[in-house]
Every structure is written in C-alpha cells, then in structure tokens.
Amino acid sequence: MKRHLISAADLSRDDAVLILDTAEEMARVADRPIKKLPTLRGRTVVNLFFEDSTRTRISFEAAAKRLSADVINFSAKGSSVSKGESLKDTALTLEAMGADAVVIRHHASGAPHRLATSGWINGSVVNAGDGTHEHPTQALLDAFTMRRHLAGAPDGGPTHHQGGGDGTGRDLTGRRITIVGDVLHSRVARSNVHLLHTLGAEVTLVAPPTLVPIGVERWPCEVSYDLDSVVPKSDAVMMLRVQRERMNAAFFPTEREYARRYGLDGDRMARMPEHAIVMHPGPMNRGMEITAEVADSRRCTAVEQVANGVSIRMAVLYLLLGGAVLEPAAESAETKAENPNSRTEESK
Numbered sequence: 001m002k003r004h005l006i007s008a009a010d011l012s013r014d015d016a017v018l019i020l021d022t023a024e025e026m027a028r029v030a031d032r033p034i035k036k037l038p039t040l041r042g043r044t045v046v047n048l049f050f051e052d053s054t055r056t057r058i059s060f061e062a063a064a065k066r067l068s069a070d071v072i073n074f075s076a077k078g079s080s081v082s083k084g085e086s087l088k089d090t091a092l093t094l095e096a097m098g099a100d101a102v103v104i105r106h107h108a109s110g111a112p113h114r115l116a117t118s119g120w121i122n123g124s125v126v127n128a129g130d131g132t133h134e135h136p137t138q139a140l141l142d143a144f145t146m147r148r149h150l151a152g153a154p155d156g157g158p159t160h161h162q163g164g165g166d167g168t169g170r171d172l173t174g175r176r177i178t179i180v181g182d183v184l185h186s187r188v189a190r191s192n193v194h195l196l197h198t199l200g201a202e203v204t205l206v207a208p209p210t211l212v213p214i215g216v217e218r219w220p221c222e223v224s225y226d227l228d229s230v231v232p233k234s235d236a237v238m239m240l241r242v243q244r245e246r247m248n249a250a251f252f253p254t255e256r257e258y259a260r261r262y263g264l265d266g267d268r269m270a271r272m273p274e275h276a277i278v279m280h281p282g283p284m285n286r287g288m289e290i291t292a293e294v295a296d297s298r299r300c301t302a303v304e305q306v307a308n309g310v311s312i313r314m315a316v317l318y319l320l321l322g323g324a325v326l327e328p329a330a331e332s333a334e335t336k337a338e339n340p341n342s343r344t345e346e347s348k
C-alpha cells in the first residue's frame, strides 16, 4: 500500500483485495458487543471537509473512533477558510496539531493530490471526494457490497450468485456492473470504473450523451445510451445522483424526461436478473434517478452501502496508519495493539 489514498486508479489488484479482506475483518468487529479496537490509540485523524457531506464524514469519524484514534472534525463553514485562508495555511495548522492522517473532501479536483505532494504535512492523505475527480473509498465500499452479494461472502454470508459461501470465487471477475446517470459530474463513477476494472468486472456506463465526460473512450468500460437494453444483462445497477449543484447549463430537457429515460422504476427493476442488486451512493433524488418504490425495495443496497462504508474506512485508516494484515477476529484487540509486527511509521 502507498502512504496516501488519492485515487482508485492507483490501487493494484492486491492492494484492493487487501483492503476488502481487511474490511471483512473490521465488519466482524462491528458485530461484537464492544465495537472498538485500540489499534490507533494516540494517533490523530483530521476530517477536513470543504464540501457538504453526511455519510462520508460521519463514516470516517465512526471508523477512526472505532480504531481508538483521536478525531478532529474540521468543516470549512465556520472556520477561517470562510475568511479566505488558503489550503496551504490550513494544512500547516493541521500539521502543527500533529495530524497522522488527513481525510479531505474538496470541491476542487486535485486538492488531495496537492496536499499529499506539497510537503505541507507529513501524515497520510485520504481523498474523501475531490470535485468531479475521484472518491476512492466510495468505490471500495461499493466493491465490498458487490462482493458480498455477487461473489459469495467469505463465511457463508449472503450470496445470490455463483461462487458459493466457501471463499471461492470471491472476486468480481466477469460480473457486469451498470452505472447510470450523471457520469459527467460523478467522482463516484470514475472511481468505480477504475476499481471495478482492476477487480475484473465489466462496467457499462449509461447516460444521456450530454452527461458523458469527454475522453470516456479511454476509460476501461463500455458506454451505452439505452438503459433498457443493458438492465437485463446487469448483475448490479448503480444509480448516480443528478448533481444539480455542479450544473451550469441545461443538460436535459425536463426532469420528467430524464426520469423516464434514465431513471430506475419498478418496471425496469423487474427486468433485472433475479440475483441483481440496485445500488446508490446517496444522497438520493427520489423521483428523479430512482423511484421511492425501488429505493425502498429489498434489492436496493443503499443503506447497507453506508454500513459497509465504516468497515472500509476502518480498513483504509488501519492499513495506512500502521496496521499489519489482520488475523481473523480470533486475535484479541489488545494483542493486536502490542503486535511488534505491526507496520511502523517508517515502513509506510
């Protein structure tokens, strides 16, 4: 693993599988009465959020706290950033406070990369969503969710597909994943395309031509404009939010027209294969890209994705800040903390 997590495209297959497997161990911790591990005791994680967030921010906070780290939440609103303070000065302040990891969400694509390569801070940088660029932990939690449903869980957990519950076939090779909607403004789509490709899945993007990014032909995926032809061949259909806040023009005639052609309603969902799941990163625009009927159906994993997000972010913080490969849950939390083989700061 590298020292920072900026882009899903940087993850090798081994890195990605290590994070997903570690997250499975973390999920087991969540099932215990005491959900806390002492692994990151004495370390400081700063959540630096320049853009609104519900799920991602509280998920990183819960993850860091479950690993016993000290957590500082910094939101641009109400801070000196609204007085014009630069990213550099904010970073220097965080460094002065001894941040071991900075989790950053920023409206500018590239801000986490700048932070990681500037030399302003020494800790690890985790990208929690930068502009329309990337959102790697979202892609990881999505892959984790898909793996549990489509590839057979490691210990006989839920599986609707081949692969069984015996640990075999626990990858997404050949799974057909369809990502639908506002791809142009979606960092979730870009990160998912890269990670799913690395994990061997076949990705198809479906969007109106106006919401397909320039250069998409260089992405490792197919593009279609016809949702109805793709839905019956999908193992998972991931709906994207229409990101009005990033739109400075009319990208489609009316909301009704968009919903009719690119939204997922009960009729379309009924044409998905029986085992297939519906995903959404949230926040959802009910009635726009997804109907309430679909959002609330048993096949929609939106809430499960949020729960899985905590396990993924625990795994990421653990691996970046000095965790060794987690032994199955048998190893007690205290032993883990004292494990001399745990990766140290120097070996990152």
Ligand code: NCD
Residues within 6 Å of the ligand: 055, 056, 129, 135, 138, 187, 188, 240, 241, 243, 281, 282, 283
């Ligand atoms: C996404 C984001 O912020 O990029 N949401 C999330 O992290 N759960 C997607 C979105 O805002 O539509």
